[in-house]
Amino acid sequence: MADLGQEDAAASFDPLRPKLMRVAYRMLGSVADAEDMVQEAFIRWMKADRSEVREPEAFLRRTVTRLCLDQLKSARRQRETYVGPWLPDPVVEEDEEEDVTLPLMLALERLSPLERAAFLLHDVFGLGFEEVAATIERDAAACRQLATRARTHVREARARFQIDKKRGVELAEAFYAASRSGDMKALGAMLAADVSVHSDGGGKRPAAVKPSFGFDAVMQLHENLAALFQKHGSKLVRAGFVNGLPGFVTLEADGELQTTALDIEDGKITAIYVVRNPDKLRHLH
Incomplete structure (x- = not known):
């Protein structure tokens, strides 16, 4: 029984x-x-x-x-x-989950x-x-x-700007291509003046312990990262929506996954959220 x-x-x-x-x-x-x-x-x-x-x-x-x-x-x-x-654990979906964004x-x-x-x-x-x-x-x-x-x-x-889903994913893919190839001109054209980068490594993988704020700081950061990507590689696993924002999942040189989510307003990227802590990425394997 x-x-x-x-x-x-x-x-x-x-x-x-x-x-x-x-x-x-x-x-x-x-x-x-x-x-x-x-x-x-x-x-x-x-x-x-x-x-x-x-x-x-x-x-x-x-x-x-x-x-x-x-x-x-x-x-x-x-x-x-x-x-x-x-940062919260990344939930990756093909389509947008609109009720609660990152x-x-x-x-x-x-x-x-x-x-x-x-x-x-x-x-x-x-x-x-x-x-x-x-x-x-x-x-x-x-x-x-x-x-x-x-x-x-x-x-x-709360989301004030509704971005077209297809356009959002296209922008995420363009950001991936520019950031990995070191095309700073293309990258700069996508960023808002007050853009910020927030990277969560949780002390388990290398990541900035403080966010970067402003166009110049974010461009400098990506110039440094592009040199690393070109040396060690970074592979696109899939593009889609990460916690309701356009983004992508990559396989990095250390064999670990990474997620990137982009907050977009008026067609420009205003915030970049990167999760590198392996504890938060296990469910994606």
Whole structure:
């Protein structure tokens, strides 16, 4: 009977797993941590009296969100000792995921765990405040306040410029070609005056420990990198969307993957996000 119980639990849980992963990943910014939270929710689902649960999806979303709130507290402590800029794990897709882009993920990092949960559940996943309240165990009025505060913080990070998807991928491919070949003229034509570069190596692979800001600094950085690419090589694995932004995955000379995501406004690249930390790239293999 135990096996039948497990089969029954899996049959009702598995169709919801992708949705639960979306909630957990957007709460945590880590694919591995999100997978752990969803798996822990499954273990609890197997042990629960499922005949008493009227809405499995709501029950499991609450479970995952609460697990993530606990996880965020320890994640905050780990971030304080993180080497260099922290970027969320790259999620690479053929098409654009528009609800939460990389700049918005970074803005969510500045929120308290409860603000983050209220904003995501209400503004991104479209839940009513009564459901949000039941999930994070606060009253609906408090949840409204949390979401309002969060909205104020993240307003600037929400996508203001919609770039044509095809044009976005073309720009990413052109950026890859120019940055690897050392075509500085072509590269410079793509960059905004206030462009920035954020590189996450996590202390595991060489990466700048501080972001580079401004056209001149970013051009100098890419001139130095181009010399390395020409000497050691860099191979394009695929172009597409990285956390909702046009970008690409490359195989670098050390045999490790790397992702590059480009924030684009008015046809110019305003920010370049590079993830090199191998711990954050494992799921892409």
